[in-house]
Amino acid sequence: MPVLTRLIPSPLVVDIRPGALDDLGCVLADERISHSGRLAVAVSGGSGARLRERITPSLPGATWYEVGGGTLDDAVRLASDIKAGHYDAVVGLGGGKIIDCAKFAAARVGLPLVAVPTNLAHDGLCSPVATLDNDAGRGSYGVPNPIAVVIDLDVIREAPVRFVRAGIGDAVSNISAIADWELANRVKGERIDGLAAAMARQAGEAVLRHPGGIGDNDFLQVLAEALVLSGIAMSVSGDSRPSSGACHEINHAFDLLFPKRAAAHGEQCGLGAAFAMYLRGAHEESAYMAEVLRRHGLPVLPEEIGFTPDEFVRVVEFAPETRPGRYTILEHLDLKTEQIKDIYADYVKAIGS
Numbered sequence: 001m002p003v004l005t006r007l008i009p010s011p012l013v014v015d016i017r018p019g020a021l022d023d024l025g026c027v028l029a030d031e032r033i034s035h036s037g038r039l040a041v042a043v044s045g046g047s048g049a050r051l052r053e054r055i056t057p058s059l060p061g062a063t064w065y066e067v068g069g070g071t072l073d074d075a076v077r078l079a080s081d082i083k084a085g086h087y088d089a090v091v092g093l094g095g096g097k098i099i100d101c102a103k104f105a106a107a108r109v110g111l112p113l114v115a116v117p118t119n120l121a122h123d124g125l126c127s128p129v130a131t132l133d134n135d136a137g138r139g140s141y142g143v144p145n146p147i148a149v150v151i152d153l154d155v156i157r158e159a160p161v162r163f164v165r166a167g168i169g170d171a172v173s174n175i176s177a178i179a180d181w182e183l184a185n186r187v188k189g190e191r192i193d194g195l196a197a198a199m200a201r202q203a204g205e206a207v208l209r210h211p212g213g214i215g216d217n218d219f220l221q222v223l224a225e226a227l228v229l230s231g232i233a234m235s236v237s238g239d240s241r242p243s244s245g246a247c248h249e250i251n252h253a254f255d256l257l258f259p260k261r262a263a264a265h266g267e268q269c270g271l272g273a274a275f276a277m278y279l280r281g282a283h284e285e286s287a288y289m290a291e292v293l294r295r296h297g298l299p300v301l302p303e304e305i306g307f308t309p310d311e312f313v314r315v316v317e318f319a320p321e322t323r324p325g326r327y328t329i330l331e332h333l334d335l336k337t338e339q340i341k342d343i344y345a346d347y348v349k350a351i352g353s
């Protein structure tokens with residue numbers, strides 16, 4: 001009998017540890033990534049630019065490109081700039097916007113992408129998706145996984161603490177997303193990719209159950225690994241299902257209804273996950289998730305990110321419209337305004353103030 005397997009799209013190198021940035025040159029010298037040393041390095045004007053002086057000596061063949069923001073136009077411009085350079089690979093050095101611009105640009109010109117994030121704000125650092133602002137608001141674009149991911153925990157510790165907190169919310173929301181996927185399987189017969197679900201669930205649980213905090217290297221290691229695994233889980237399943245359910249629909253609704261007031265992606269996803277768990281009747285799990293999010297300084301009530309209860313009710317009511325075709329607890333319950341108000345009041349009582 002032949003042994004049947006499948007190939008899993010994943011990075012050749014995942015290096016997560018304190019001081020990892022000092023060995024970036026060695027990672028890039030791998031002939032599977034760059035045989036000539038000719039690299040296009042995309043950086044922001046912030047965290048990436050500050051690291052340029054430190055990294056430049058180890059990348060003598062690199063050309064540096066400063067990216068202005070995280071828009072589709074920025075990404076297209078970057079692709080145009082690097083197209084004529086005859087590079088081996090593109091390196092994205094900076095926050096999520098720069099990584100996504102570099103992902104899109106690398107895919108557009110057919111080059112591998114090395115992701116070197118300077119914060120852990122969300123699971124996009126290793127996902128097959130680039131999220132970019134466009135004329136219609138914000139779009140998600142399919143791209144290949146990074147060929148390598150290098151995360152220096154010393155650099156992560158220097159990032160604003162809010163970015164690390166946001167990553168916690170995004171990772172923990174996997175648990176709610178998988179529950180939605182299982183619901184869609186039971187009710188709609190939607191196929192579950194068991195490997196993708198296992199990877200995403202365990203990534204979320206590892207962060208949720210870890211006793212440490214954002215000041216601990218052990219915890220940051222687990223968080224970084226969880227975000228990388230979440231990205232790979234999306235590649236395995238071929239879509240964002242393992243990490244995106246009602247929690248992300250609520251996040252998108254915040255972004256669309258209140259674009260100038262929306263909080264960080266991971267903050268809104270964590271809040272959405274705790275509320276979605278309550279909606280599905282998992283009250284103890286919801287309360288525990290809320291307790292952990294609070295311990296890490298994350299919001300669990302809309303008032304904590306500047307929204308009124310009535311605005312949150314509007315967000316929850318609108319959320320299913322953000323992902324047509326995706327079946328979650330929100331579509332399953334099909335709640336009306338007054339029902340959402342009543343359930344939200346019960347949720348507030350259940351998790352305490």
